[in-house]
Amino acid sequence: MSNATATDLGSAERVYSADNYLHAGYGLRSWLLTMDHKRVAWLYLVSLTVLFAVGAISAALIRFDLLSPSGLLDASAYNRAFTVHGIVMVFFFLVPSIPTTFGNFLLPLMIGARDVAFPRINLFSWYLYSIGGIFVLAALLSGGVDTGWTFYTPYSSVYSNSAVVFAVLAVFTVGFSSILTGLNFMVTVHKLRAPGLTWFRLPLFVWAIYGTSFVQVLGTPVLGLAMLLLFLDRFLGLAVFNPELGGDPVLFQHLFWFYSHPAVYIMILPSMGVMSMVIPAYAHNRIFGYKFIAMSTLAIAFIGFLVWGHHLFVTSQSVYAGIAFSLLSFLVSVPSAVKVFNWTATLYKGQVTYEAPMLYAFTFIGLFLIGGLTGLFLATLSADIQLHATYFVIAHFHYIMVGGAVSGFLAAAHFWWPKMTGRMYPEIWARFAAVLLFVGFNITFFPQFMLGLAGMPRRYATYPVEFQPLNILSSAGAVVLGVGYLLPLAYLVWSLRYGPKAPENPWAAKGFEWQTSSPPPLHNFYRRPVLEADVHG
Amino acid sequence: MSSMAHQFFYLPEQASTIAAQADAVLIGWIVLSVAVTLAIVGAMLFLGIRYRRGARVDTTPVDESLANRIEVSWIIPTAVVFVVFFFWGGYVYYKAYTPPTGGDPLAINVVGKQWMWKIQHSNGVLEINELHVPVGRKVVVTTTSEDVVHSFAVPAFRVKRDVIPGTYTQLWFEASRPGTYHLFCTQYCGLDHSRMRGHVIAMRPADYAAWLAHQHPQRSLAEQGAALYEAYGCAACHAPGAHARAPALAGLYGTRVRVKGGGELRVDRDYLRRAILEPHQDLVAGFQPIMPSYKGQMDESQILALIAYLQDLKPGRRGPSP
């Protein structure tokens, strides 16, 4: 640690093994009625893992069906599989994943606070999330939903006779939970920073969580409205989107994507925040261009609200609006490019070591780069005509979501595991899993770029026979990817019991959270932590 | 150029005039992306290895002003490349999405219906999931849907446009290579979305004429429209002789009419369709809202036939045009 003076906690207070937050209470009540942001993080981590499993199983069904051109599942099962995969992965894993787990756990620690601004609302958000999960279960039990996670009308409001109502309730509830989490974190960052911790001394993860919360609070209400109108269209025949009664189906697409494009920034910004912490930590070097990365986060959060029209390039949207949205979509890509350049430049003149989180960081940079570049294809108007709604789009957003967001999630899990659990994870297994995931991922999704260029449409249960070889390759990759995900689950749970005791700062990283014990005490700090020379690493 | 795109970049062969330009943008992006990826991943690995822990290298931090100059050195080129591709792609998109005005294009009506394509030629030929077009002649396809949103996509022609119920969308192409190409529905539309496929058969003009001769449609689209015009008794009010209870329809298509409540609208297909289904919405000024709505009595193909008849109706000509 650098020349920290006043923050040296007295040695007497270092006797922490007894009173850390995990030992602060036992039994179900201490978990289900907890006000401690660290325990709420654990509640989310467990429920996220369960729902990720539901999403992963449905993904396996999709890849299984596409093994043969005539589809191994019947069309309705396939449609339900990709719909539940979309809904669960987007709304129940990717949007909440990092903010509600590592954001919850680390935000107060990183800014030197004892808890988030509204602890009760924090717990209430988790209950709303769980109710949303129950609605998804209800949707599955009553026959599943076959509208796709985009719920395009008039199919979803008039023609589909699947459990759309449960899906809409699930999305509405988890959206409300997302709003409350965002609201909570924004007030926390504004109001509960330690004295002297100005905005430009905040760790970049806090910037990322702030940007994410900003987008969550401002985008989700319009999704809530789209779901409410869809619900009323379906039940009361409120014809807002029904073309026969004068409604315009494209208006639903506008309202849906006004939230759903900023939502992809909700999904990727936290992982970017994790990268901005992990890479400097293992490069043992200051982050390159701290201000540029912080401002890029805000730029993405702001301009992210202006670009949703690139999802409507091939529909009845006017050509001029398309041109405007294309330019804005390019504008929003610049900050992302700046971040990738800065992460790479952070390695310059560093002392790089390659623990598992750093491997995930390298995976993130490589795959997010490809995801970002292919996103530029889709922002280019003429290329979108050819590539819209083909497997190119599927490969693009999986490179960003799985290659980017999930790698970020796993990097965060490994990087802060010692701090959260007081245990070290098995390093060799973790590195092996990181490499296996990288290989499995690329075998699964790189062929889909080629399928997309060849014109294979998405959401097809059956397809022309010439696309089969690449689909079989992709399905094979999916098996490797599936196994790859089981590894971290296994050895991290194993480490809870058998992992070696973790020191206070195993990676010699900077930041308030590394100044407390592992796992930290119930009230985070015995005395208000005072600023180090440059806490932002 | 065409086979290269097909060989190296997995793109379907270029079977329409716009394909080459569209592919140029795509291949430009692919090449640039591969280059950028190699550059950055290469830099990452190089820096990662050169500055690994324990390497005897100078690790004095980079000073602030140099760092800012480096930042600008990669923001500006990125932005410039983006703007270049924005204009290039926008230009090709504008050309692909504005139907040709002159040159007597072949008019095709396509009605998407849950899980099949009904394709009407102007001479009355009706095809299901099949579209025969001559090479070298512009084809303008007007699409609508009878139920949900579909999307008419022919990858080989590099065309794709959503088919939306309640309104008409248009796309155009000019086939350049004879052959049979995939026709896909690329907007999820329910159970058999993946079976809503068909073929577009581009033929040399001679073969197309021979094929056309074999089809012996009873009546052209306009004639079918005329039959509907009679069957639904439109002539009772709209015939020129009728005592001015409804606007005369001859030669009305393409002109502008003043609408009740102010404002002027162009009489295009959308206006005619609305006038048939929602007569009171954009009432022509000076007329009473007495026309009954025909919603639910005609399906989209019949409406398109009726509109084809109204398009051909010229003042002074009694019968429907051949």
Place this chain on the structure above:
Amino acid sequence: MASANVEVPFEHFESLEQQHDAARMGIWLFLVTETLLFGAIFTAFGLYHHLYPGAFSPASRGLAWELEAANTVVLLTSGLTMALTDHYAFELRRRKVIVTLALTILLGLTFLVLKGVEYRGDYLAGSVPFLAGGWHYTGQDPSHAALFFNFYFLLTGLHASHMVIGIVLLTILLGRAFLWWSPFGVRRMIVGVGIFWAFIDVAWLFIYSSLYLIDRSGGT
């Protein structure tokens, strides 16, 4: 925390002032989401009003705007009484708080009753598109007028549901004010509910103008 005379902040806040400011910011952030929710409906309404003026204008002129003008006065008065409640709560004057709270609830209920009267009138006039037998509209362009009435019921219904939530919160507040166990807790809650209630007034002003007034000119 329930000490009689001085308010102590929750343990994770540094100062009282920080806690109040955080609470106020939290409430306003929640109102931002409400603004976007109502705003998006207004945007859709404005869009359809632009697409189908021939149907929306006559339908709007047919509404009972005088009844709703009275209702607007009721709501503005309840806004005043709520502001007075906040004023007296700041000074911890229990009796005054109870009186003004009761007045606000009464006015809120009056608003809902008048709204119910109007809904019944709409049903009898046959302009409720989504109820069986509730739609026999004789005006111009009936199918798009149905769209207008869909938005009319959507906006006023959503507003009424927010009124119900507000009244429930006010009733809880009335109970806590009556018991007066934690005066500072009551004061904190009044600030929150007060701002939420004033927001409902703001939303109603825009609903009233856009549904009832913008299509009227020259007294018709």
Place this chain on the structure above:
Amino acid sequence: MAAGDRASIGGLVTVYLVLLALLAASLGLTYLELGIFNPIGNLGIAVLQAGLIMAVFMGLRWSSPLVRVVAIGGIFFLSFLVVLLLADYLTRGLA
């Protein structure tokens, strides 16, 4: 009107009366024949009333600048939706 850091009772009643006056003006406006200025007038008055309520009844006048920014922030982001949505629908006819 407002002493210290909140509105006085007199201030609140005054604002209430101004709100009623503005409502009367808005109703009066509907009796005039101003074409496009009718809706603009009505909505303008509604914006004035909303501003008054937010400033005094909701206490923005005495809140920290941060809270004021948050109060206006919602409308700012709503304008993104309105502007770009209208950009699409208004330019459809031109293509």
